[in-house]
Amino acid sequence: MTAPIRSYWLVKQEPNAYSFDDLLKDKQTYWDGVRNYQARNNLRAMRKGDEVLFYHSVEEKAVVGICKITKEAYPDPTAPGEDWSVVDIKPVRKLKKTVTLAEIKEVPSLKDIPLIRQSRLSVMPLSKKAYETIVKMGS
DNA sequence: GCCAACGTTGGC
DNA sequence: GCCAACGTTGGC
Numbered sequence: 001m002t003a004p005i006r007s008y009w010l011v012k013q014e015p016n017a018y019s020f021d022d023l024l025k026d027k028q029t030y031w032d033g034v035r036n037y038q039a040r041n042n043l044r045a046m047r048k049g050d051e052v053l054f055y056h057s058v059e060e061k062a063v064v065g066i067c068k069i070t071k072e073a074y075p076d077p078t079a080p081g082e083d084w085s086v087v088d089i090k091p092v093r094k095l096k097k098t099v100t101l102a103e104i105k106e107v108p109s110l111k112d113i114p115l116i117r118q119s120r121l122s123v124m125p126l127s128k129k130a131y132e133t134i135v136k137m138g139s
Numbered sequence: 140g141c142c143a144a145c146g147t148t149g150g151c
Numbered sequence: 152g153c154c155a156a157c158g159t160t161g162g163c
Contacts, residue, residue, distance in 0.1 A: 012161090036146075057161060101162080120145055120160050 007050045008131035009042065010063070010115060011089075012122045015056040020065040023054070023091045028070060030086040031123075032078045039123035043085045044073040052089060053126065053134060055115065062098035063134055067091050095138030109133060 011031065013019070023029055034040050046052075050069045056062055071088035078086075104110050110133060114124035126134075 014161090038146095061162075118145085119143095119162070122160090 005047075007045070007047065008052075008126040008128055009046060009050060010053040010055055010113075010124050010126050012055045012057045012115075014058050015060055015064075019056065020054045020091065020094065023065075023067065023089070024094070028088060028090040030071075030077075030088050032076050032086045034076070034084060034086070034123060035079075036122065039121060040085055042123040042125060043087050045125070046072060046087050048072055051092070051131065053131065054091075056098075060098070061101040063095065063104075063138060064098050065091060065094045066135065095135070097138055099134050099138045103137060104134065107133065107137075 018029075031043065034043055046069050048069050048071065052067045052069065053063050054065045054067055056064050067089045068091075069087055070090050073085040073087050076082070076084040076086045101115070104113075105116060110116070110130055113126060113130050114121050118124070
């Protein structure tokens with residue numbers, strides 16, 4: 001077996017629908033409800049052990065925590081018979097300090113991440129550098 | 140609450 | 152296969 005190449009991701013959620021604190025409480029969840037092909041394809045490209053930033057949209061507009069993929073894509077139980085996917089994630093840790101959208105926008109190297117360029121996409125890849133930059137801003 | 144951006148649907 | 156209409160998302 002060759003060593004897996006780790007990828008980095010960012011997922012968005014409205015905190016009043018499902019917050020990072022909910023995930024901490026649940027210890028693990030499956031990421032359901034994705035009904036967008038691009039987001040679905042990103043879900044399917046996730047591999048066990050990949051790290052994922054958790055972003056709170058709308059009210060908070062900030063990256064709040066880090067989680068990890070524990071199970072790769074399988075059919076979404078909330079859409080039986082349809083071609084949608086979910087992955088399992090577990091929380092790793094909360095960021096010491098949340099990284100707001102406004103702060104991300106101020107960093108030149110983060111100008112082109114999909115969070116800013118494609119604000120409606122809910123599951124998106126991040127480069128290692130972008131991931132590390134955001135994590136650093138949150139520590 | 141408004142509006143821009145984007146995806147999806149349906150008529151032709 | 153094109154494009155207008157419509158719905159949804161999310162920033163402001």
